[in-house]
Amino acid sequence: MPRLETLSEVQRRTLEFFPCLENDAAPWTAPSHSLAQSRVALVTTAGLHRRDDQPFARDAAGGEASYRVIPSDCDPADVVQSHFSIGFDHTGIYRDLNVTFPMDRLGELQERGVIGSVSTNYYSFMGALRDASRVIEETGPEVARRLREEGVDVALLTPT
Amino acid sequence: MLEEQGIATTAIVMVREHAEKVKPPRALFVPFYFGFALGKPDDPAYQHRVIQAAFDLLQAAEGPALADFPEDDAAAGATMPQASQVTAEPAQAARSAADEVTALRAFYERWVEGHSGRTAVGLSGIPQRRFRGLVRFLEACAQGDAEADLTERPAGVSRPQFIRYCADDLKAFYYEARMEQQRDATEEALHRWFWGSTAGGKLITDVAATLNATEDPNLRALAYGLAR
Known part of the structure; x- marks a missing residue:
């Protein structure tokens, strides 16, 4: 976003005081292959899911740590968003799913040989979580294991 | 991880x-x-x-x-007004959301057809052709009818969650129809039209106000995600 100085006072303070994680260092895995040989996954925090899957639901504590599987070969018309925030402009994704979840773009990169292949599945979480502990302890590692089992080399992470 | x-x-x-x-x-x-x-x-x-x-x-x-990212020229969304920041036009209160839904249907269907079937409508499970019923449900919610419900609500979805899915579907329906009707509309113009001119926008604002007036923190949190 938005450079903070361009925001309203309320929005700026909300973001400045948002209880986000503070890490001292980042884990690091060097890419094992060149991009042209890599299997690439999309992982998003945009609260997306397949049309016939269960929408995300805010729980009592205002969180939602579950995730949804979106097969990379599913029709983009079958992907919808149930993110529970109206703090972002939904018109972007109404116009074009790719502005948040570039599944068409990744397919094009595969056709052009820029990436080796797209992964079998993409994964979607809910964003704007004030308490991410269950994602850190449970659902995040679970998705990481699934991606590894599916032979993924690189993950592109997108917000909404 | x-x-x-x-x-x-x-x-x-x-x-x-x-x-x-x-x-x-x-x-x-x-x-x-x-x-x-x-x-x-x-x-x-x-x-x-x-x-x-x-x-x-x-x-x-x-x-x-x-x-x-070195390019800084994509300003979309820069001025997204929330409902409370939009001045309602005087005629808004007299309009009917059910009639608007009927009038917007052709535009919505053309939008979907022009976008390979892509549409953000679909959380409630109610087909848009039955949105007059969805409107009546939301109108009952706005009037504080705590019993109002629809048979389409899935067993695993709570009534408050269902209200949100219905409201999100109605919003998406209006915006997509409007984007078909006025292809060059800016994001800001879309938001001002929805919240300030349509009965649908007023309906969602009214539902949020009713939920907000309760003592239930879950309903108030829900209201915050409908209109504010």
Whole structure:
């Protein structure tokens, strides 16, 4: 976003005081292959899911740590968003799913040989979580294991 | 987590200050507004440049690597007014959301047809051809009828959640119809039209006000995600 100085006072303070994680260092895995040989996954925090899957639901504590599987070969018309925030402009994704979840773009990169292949599945979480502990302890590692089992080399992470 | 499983990650991030704290291994800060992570809808070339900039970080020798996307010309969403920031036009109160839904249907259907079936409508499970019923349900909710319900509500979905899915579907229906009706409308114009001119916008604002007037913190949190 938005450079903070361009925001309203309320929005700026909300973001400045948002209880986000503070890490001292980042884990690091060097890419094992060149991009042209890599299997690439999309992982998003945009609260997306397949049309016939269960929408995300805010729980009592205002969180939602579950995730949804979106097969990379599913029709983009079958992907919808149930993110529970109206703090972002939904018109972007109404116009074009790719502005948040570039599944068409990744397919094009595969056709052009820029990436080796797209992964079998993409994964979607809910964003704007004030308490991410269950994602850190449970659902995040679970998705990481699934991606590894599916032979993924690189993950592109997108917000909404 | 992913890196610990041997997967190299590169992230698009929208709040630089948060990325500085979280320290993801590779992060591309984009100066776009929330809802526009790749900058511009319907602009594949621009989106490819954002993706490429994120992939370029895979070349970094060490991390955390935080880079800034060099282009700063995608201003969509810059002025997204919430409902309370829009002045209602006087005629709004006299309009009927059910009649609007009927009048907008042809535009909505043309939008969906022109977008290969892509539509953000679909959380409630109610087909748009039955949205007059969805409107009547939301009108009952706005009037404080705590028993109002629809047979389409799935067993695992609570009534408050269902209200939100219905409201989200109604919003998406109106916006997509309007984008078909006025193809050059700016995001700001769309929001001002929805909240200030349509009975549908007023209906969702009224539902939020009714939920907000309760003592139930869950309903009040729900209201905050409908209109504010």
